Amino acid sequence: MAARFVASPRGARRARRLAVTWLEERSYPPSSEVSCAVALVVGELAANAVQHGRVPGREFALRLTLDTAGGLVRVEVADAASAKRLPTAAPTSYPEGESGRGLLLVDALAAHWGSTPRHPLGKTVWAELSLTAGEGTR
Template sequence: MLTGTTISGEEPPRGAGSPVAEAVAPDGETGERPAPAPQFSAQLASSPRGARLARRLAVRRMEDWGYPPESDVSCAVALVVGELAANAVRHGRVPGRDFALRLGLDGAAGLVRIEVADAASGKRPPAAPPPSCPEGESGRGLLLVDILAVRWGCEPRHPVGKTVWAEVSTDAVAGAHAVPATCPPPAVAARRRSPGQASV
C-alpha cells in the first residue's frame, strides 16, 4: 500500500516564471544554473504488494524520465528495484514499519541511483547464496543486482535501519544480455492511466 509519495527535482519548464534563475559567471557572462537532478521517493508497505508496487512505480518514473518500459535501462532498473524491495520485505521487515524507495537520475554521470531503506539493521547481504545451498532461492536476486548494477552496497540508516543502494548505467547496462526476455513483465508495463482512473 502506498502510504505517501514525494516527488522532487523535476526539471521545471523553461520560459516566463521559470524557477531556474540566471547566474552571473565570474567573467560577467550570464548563464542558467543547472536544473536539479530528477528524484523520486515513496514510502511503501513492507509487504509483497508493496514490493510489486515499488517496481511498477520505478518503471513509471523511468518512463517519465525518457526511458520507455521496454528499454534496457528501464528493465534493469525495474529488476534491481524489484530485488531490493523483495529483500527489504523478506529480510528487513519490522512490524508496523514501511520501507522507502528512492530513485535519482544523474544525467551527467549517466547513472540511475536506486535506494531501498528498511527498518532492520544489518550488513550488506551477500550477492550469492552460500555454497551449501546451491538450490536455495535466497540470494539469487542479489546475483542479478550484482550483474546489472555498476556498483551496489549497504549503509546504515539513521536513526535506525539500513539502506541498500545500487547504481545502474544509462549508457550501456552492464550485463544487459543477462536480462530475462520477459522484461518488462506484464505487471510492470506501466501503462498511463486516463485522467478518470484512480492512481496507484
C-alpha cells in the same frame, strides 16, 4: 523521487511499477534496457526489504535519482531492520533453494552497489546502474 511502501509483496510490486513509470516520464520506455534493469533491481531490493528487513508497523522506502551528466540512475531501498551484518557482496555460490540469488542479479546489473546503516535504525541498500545499455554490467 522518493516514496514509502507497506512492507509486503504488494508494496514491492508497487515500488517496481512506480520506478518504471518514473523512468518512462524521463524518456526511458518500459521496454528499454535501462527500465528493465532498474525494474529488476528495484524488485529484488524491495523483495529483500520485505522478506529480510520487515519490522511490524514500519514501511520501506524507495528513492530514485537520475544523474544524466554521470550517466547513472541510483536506486536506494531503505528498511527499518538493523542487520547484524550489512550486505557487502553477492553470494559466491548458488544455493540449492529457490531463493538467495537476488544480490547476484543486482551485482550483475549494477555498475556499483552497497549498503549503509541508517540512523537511528535500519539500513539502505543502493545500486547505481548505467543509463547506457550494456555499460553498467560487469
